[in-house]
Amino acid sequence: MKQNFTVRQGALDGVEVFLSVAQHHSFRRAAAELGVTPSAVSQAVRVLEERIGAALFIRTTRSVGLTEAGERFLSRAKPAFEELVAAGEVARGLGQRPAGLLRLSVPRAVVPILLEPLIASFCKAYPEVEVEIATSKELIDLAAEGFDAGIRLGQFVAADMVAVPLTPPFRLVVVGSPAYFAGHSRPEHTDDLRQHACLRWRRSGGALALWSFNDDGNAIEIAVTGPFIAHDFPTMLGAAVEGIGLAQLPEPMVAEGLRAGKLVHVLEPFAPVIPGVFLYYPSRRQIMPKLRAFIDHVKSRPADQGNVKGTR
The missing domain is CATH 3.40.190.290 (D-Maltodextrin-Binding Protein; domain 2)
Incomplete structure (x- = not known):
């Protein structure tokens, strides 16, 4: 029998506030760092403590200290939160500039032409992008197999793909x-x-x-x-x-x-x-900069590089 599940909400709510208070031993200084009011900091910590089910801080009129539960929470939450922030920075970097791994599925016959000179010139122009060429005669599902784009004869490109011509008909x-x-x-x-x-x-x-x-x-x-x-x-x-x-x-x-x-x-x-040979990729409103850079590079190449010597 199918069970009902709900997505847990707010698992990270208050964690950044907790870490700031633990670092400064002060609700007021934490509020200044985060750009919010001390009452907002106090409320966020109170909600976090209620969700966890334990007091995290010992509060007096002169100081703020960690309880045993707070110490243990800090030892696990701080490195995890720092890793999460770092992961966000990495993802943000990939979304803002051409970088990362660009995976292309291509027929074996086009590899020499891609490498000479298209891929070679692209790698020189975008040194932060790693290009992986997987040769296959199969018409694979790009998204399911983790590919950014593919290259095939035009008649084999699905209608729901965005296609960029590599050769004339x-x-x-x-x-x-x-x-x-x-x-x-x-x-x-x-x-x-x-x-x-x-x-x-x-x-x-x-x-x-x-x-x-x-x-x-x-x-x-x-x-x-x-x-x-x-x-x-x-x-x-x-x-x-x-x-x-x-x-x-x-x-x-x-x-x-x-x-x-x-x-x-x-x-x-x-x-x-x-129709000729096409570079194709799933239709998306926003594509990653690494693929956008490759598409622009393909479009800007000299016309005499468009004679691909093979296909699927």
Whole structure:
């Protein structure tokens, strides 16, 4: 059977007043330190004593001393109260300037670009912020897992997140190696993929991703087949370069391989455009300065640093 519970109110009420009186051995001097009247100090101590159930001070017309209960209360309350005040100062500092631990969940493929030069330049600009990069293909719950922000392809960012673009929109392109095309004809239409070995990747939820295309303005998806399944884009890229089969990948990721002649672009007229890569974080009225500083740093970076070479 469900029981009724109430939150204890006023557990710290009067503690600061008690500590001040104990330090000065005077209600009047404590009142002056706290900026209140002596009667207010006396009332706060009286309420504290009633709540505790014991007298804490011995009062005379000339002096104020501690009872045994007061001595024991002081020995425990003073360090605890000082620690509480220190905790408040630490939290206040994190709320007023960029400092503390900034935790980011990112796909493995974007780490080199984040570290060079985005994260490196951010760490130099904000030395009081510690940046932790956790690579994962999973679409995790940022709040539940203790992350400040994440980085993912735009189509995987939930609608209730605030999203900041890291790249402009780009195409998903189909590529294969010259070695692969030495033994296979180049596909001219998406229907031709049935005769090709296609590299696939498994989403974090377990399903195999379909290949997406734009056919005269109509978005279509095709279930391809092939000898190889990867769990991330860099692994799929490596398999395509080795000639295992065709791969559909973000265009910025394959640009270097195309320039070097390690990859060949096919089905270009059918390549769909996707939103790009985004930094995202839970919607809040007020975000911590460390994250705000990182967002501002992302927005102010040179345009040529926006070509992220991989995604989820």
